[in-house]
Amino acid sequence: MITGTTPAGHRVSPIFLGIVAVTSVSGWAVWAGFAEQPGFAVFLFVTAAWIASLCLHEYAHARTALHSGDITVGAKGYLTLNPFAYTHALLSIVLPVLFVIMGGIGLPGGAVFIERGRIRGRWRHSLISAAGPLTNVLFAVVCTAPFWLDALDGVPPAFRNALAFLALLQVTAAILNFLPVPGLDGYGVIEPWLSHSARRAVEPFAPFGLIAVFALLWVPELNRAFFDAVYAILRGLGVHGFWTDCGLDAYRFWQGANPVCEVAG
Template identity: 55%
Template sequence: MTFATTDRRSAENQVSPIFLVLAAAFVAAGFALGSGWGNDRVGVFLFVVAGWMVSLCLHEFAHARTALAGGDITIGSKGYLTLNPLKYGHVLLSFVLPVIFVIMGGIGLPGGAVYIERDRISGRLKHSLISAAGPLVNVVFAVVLLVLVGGGWFENPELPATAGEDTVYVHSALPSALAFLAYLQVTAAILNLLPVPGLDGYGIVEPWLSYKTRRAIAPFAPYGMLLLFALVWQSQVGQLLFDLTMRIFDLFGVDGRYMGIGYEMFRFWN
C-alpha cells in the first residue's frame, strides 16, 4: 500500500509532456530568432504564443501549489501539479481565448482555472495568498524579460536589421519578441490584480468581504474577464493600460518601440 501511494504521488507531480513540448517550442523559437534562422515574423509568433502558454501553465501551477500548502490535499489528484494545460479548466476558456485576445488586441488577459476546495482551507490570508500566487508569476516573468531586454541581451549586430513601421531598427528580432512577451506579462499582471469578479484581484479581496456582499457579486463572476476585455479593447481604459505599461518599461530602461516592433512582427499575416 505504501508503494502504491508513493507511485500515485509521483505521477501527480510528474511534469506533463504537453508542457515540455510548449517549453521546447519556446526555447527553439528563441534560438532560431537569436541565430537568424528561418522566417523572423513566424518565429516571433511561435516564440510569443509558446511563451505565453508556458506562463499560463506556471500561473495556474502557482495557484495550485499554494492551495496545496494551504490545506487542499485534492490538488494533486486533479492533475494541477503536472503543468498540463488540459487540466486547467476548460481548454477553450483557459487557453484558446487568451491566445485570441493576444492576437486581436495585443494584450495579455489571464486564462485557465484551478478548482480549489476552499472549505479545506482555513484563514482569510491563505485564501488571498492563493489568489495572489498566479499574478506573481506574471510579475516575475515580466521582470526577467525586461531585465534581459533592458540589459541589451541577445542583441546580435551580425544579423540583418529588423525594421518597425516607424523605421526604428534593432539588430535582432529576439529582443523585440522578448519585449512584446514582457508587455503581455505586464498587462496580464495589472489586469488580473484588478478587483474584478472572476479575476485573481477579486479573489485576493473576496475573503475579507461580508458574506452578503460575496453572495451579491457571485453571479457576475463568469462575465468579469469578457467585460474587462471589452473595456480595454473599446474604451479609454486600453490607452491608460498602455501608458502604465510603458512607464514600467521605462523603469527597466526598455524602449517601448521594441515592443511595437515585436507586436508588428507577431502579426505576420498582415
C-alpha cells in the same frame, strides 16, 4: 512505504515539456536568424512562452493551495503543468492566444478549482489568489532582465523585440489579474476580507468579470490609459515602446514586415 518516486499527479506533463521545447527551438530560430523573415518563428516563440506562463500561473495557484490545505489539487492534475488540466482548452489556450493576436493583451486563461472549505485563514485564501499574477510579475522581471541590466549587447534585434513583446504580455496579465473584479484574481485577494452579504451580492457577476474587462478595453479612452500605464512600467524596466511595437508587428507576421522596424533594427 517511501519509494522515492513522484506521484503521477505531481509529474510534469509531456505536453508542458513539449511547449518548453517549442519555446526553446523557436527562440533559437529567432536568435540565430534562421529565416530572412523571422515572423513565424517569433509567433511560435511568443505563443509557446505565453502558454507556458499560463501553465505556471495556474500551477502557482494550485501549489499554494496544496500547501494551504487543499490536498485534492494533485488528483485533479493541476500540478502537472498540463494546460488541458485547467478548465477547458478553449479558455486555457485558444482565447488567451486570440486576445494576444487581436489586441496584444495578455488576458488570463484557464482556472483551477480550489476546495476552499479545506483551507483555514483569510491570508491563505488571499495568497492562493495572488500567487498566479505574482508569477506573471516574476515572468515579466525575467523577460526584461536583459533590458534593466543593460545587457543587450549581442542580442539580435528580432529576439530583443520578441522578448519586449512577451514582457508586455506579462505586464498586462499581471495588471489585469490584480484588478478587484469578480472572476479575476484581484477580487480573490480581497474576497476573504469582505462580509458574507457583500460576497453573496457580488457572486452572480463573477462569470462576467473577464468579459466586462475585455469589453471595457475596447473603449478607446480606457484602452489608451491602460496601455499608457503598461508602457510606463516597461520604460521603468528599460524596455522601449518601439521594441515592443516591433515585436508585435513581427508576431503578426501575416500582415507583412514593418519597414520601419527593419530599417531601425
